[in-house]
Amino acid sequence: MNFSSKLLENAVNEFASLPGIGQKTALRLVLHLLNQPQADVEKFSHTLLQLRNEIRFCETCHNISDQKVCEICSAVKRDKSLICIVEDTRDVMAIENTGQYHGVYHVLGGLISPMDGVGPSDLNIESLINRIDNSGANEVILALSATMEGDTTIFYLYKKLKDKNIQISAIARGIAFGGELEYVDEITLGRSIATRIPYENTLAR
Amino acid sequence: MNFSSKLLENAVNEFASLPGIGQKTALRLVLHLLNQPQADVEKFSHTLLQLRNEIRFCETCHNISDQKVCEICSAVKRDKSLICIVEDTRDVMAIENTGQYHGVYHVLGGLISPMDGVGPSDLNIESLINRIDNSGANEVILALSATMEGDTTIFYLYKKLKDKNIQISAIARGIAFGGELEYVDEITLGRSIATRIPYENTLAR
Structure with a gap:
């Protein structure tokens, strides 16, 4: 693509580096941002920077967290x-x-x-x-x-x-709830028969 | 969606505010950026900010441009x-x-x-x-x-x-090159017959 502006081209290339976003989608996103108020774009930009610089991972389970130990690891009832x-x-x-x-x-x-x-x-x-x-x-x-x-x-x-x-x-791996047997792939179906469980166990909840 | 971190949630919401991007895609993009080196995310953030703050529009044709008058308007041979x-x-x-x-x-x-x-x-x-x-x-x-x-x-x-x-x-509006007549909608096909042009004109190039 030939861009009329270097600034535009740079921004499109940054968006196009994200997974699943091509040049045309990137251009659409950039033109959308250009139409937004300046304060909104500043907030977008600042939020990304803050995320990357301040994000922490739970010391116990390595999940993304705002504290040293995440809410799940520090919950008493878990x-x-x-x-x-x-x-x-x-x-x-x-x-x-x-x-x-x-x-x-x-x-x-x-x-x-x-x-x-x-x-x-x-x-x-x-x-x-x-x-x-x-x-x-x-x-x-x-x-x-x-x-x-x-x-x-x-x-x-x-x-x-x-x-x-x-x-x-x-x-457990097997047939999804609501799944019809005739449409299930043979590996899943075969394994679901081989690893069958007593019917009473499916009632336990 | 329940997020384990406020920073993560904010970033996902910013991405999800873009056209055609839902919460799940936004989360995928944000997690991708989290895996990138800090300098890359800073560049992404800075490029967006620079675009919004420094972009200019050509005084003559209003196209996006880096100069007061865009390259097309200032080109001698146009x-x-x-x-x-x-x-x-x-x-x-x-x-x-x-x-x-x-x-x-x-x-x-x-x-x-x-x-x-x-x-x-x-x-x-x-x-x-x-x-x-x-x-x-x-x-x-x-x-x-x-x-x-x-x-x-x-x-x-x-x-x-x-x-x-x-x-x-x-x-000109009409049948696209390579288009097959039987698949064309009737409005386009009808108009393309009503607005037919002399065959010699299609050769002129």
Whole structure:
């Protein structure tokens, strides 16, 4: 694209560097901002800067937090003996939204992915092991994506944790509620039969 | 959505205020920026601020520009007697990309839209009329969108300009190149037959 102004071009390039935003969308966003009052754009700019400079991560679970220890880790009524291991803060938000979980979290900050150069040492795994050794945890739940990277990470964590005296669980995989059998892929359906559970257990809630 | 941090929530809300970006996309963008080096986020923030504070509009055609008069208006080889009237800077870029136009532009900065409270006085129409009166323009091309607002604006401009001693043209509407007749809507197809042109004219280039 040929821009009539260098300032415009710079701003479009910054937006286009964000994931999922191309040059045309970036131009639309920039022209929208140009039409906004100056104070609004200043607020936008300042909010981003403040986020990047002042954001902190919980010392215990590594979730994004405004305090040294996040609200979940410092809540009295959360069960500290149950730790749910997730990839990032979006997964924490998704699980919190269900209202079904009353334990605490541990945010890995990514998944093991040799293709992207992400190894176990780049993730918050050492602090997880220290945490399990030094706290009274008696169960961890592996709640990672069912992708190649997720499975690799789950297997690595399982090997690291299997000799500790704790229960290692994985979230249930199977047919989604409301899902029709005929449209489900065969791997999910096959595994859901292989890992079937007693009907009485599905009533327990 | 429940956020674990106020800073995170503020940044997500700022992004979600942009057109076409919802809360989930905004969260993805913000988490991406959080993973970037601090200097990159500072550059992003600074670029936006600089754009909003330092951007200028060409005094002649109102296109976005870094100088008082934009490159197109100050170029010696552009035909100043031919003025193409467009809605905004994106249309200028689109027409420039064709490489087929060698006149100058006039950017209205919007379209007449009573629903959105945009009247003729909110657009750069007065300066267009002064420009036509005081420069040696002998043709204007109305290159506005074929929407309700575009047609309203075209009709308003036509009434204002019809007594001036200039040719008023509109861009050709019809079947796109590569378009198949059977898939074209009937209004476009009907109008393209009503406004047919001599075959020899399509060869002239």
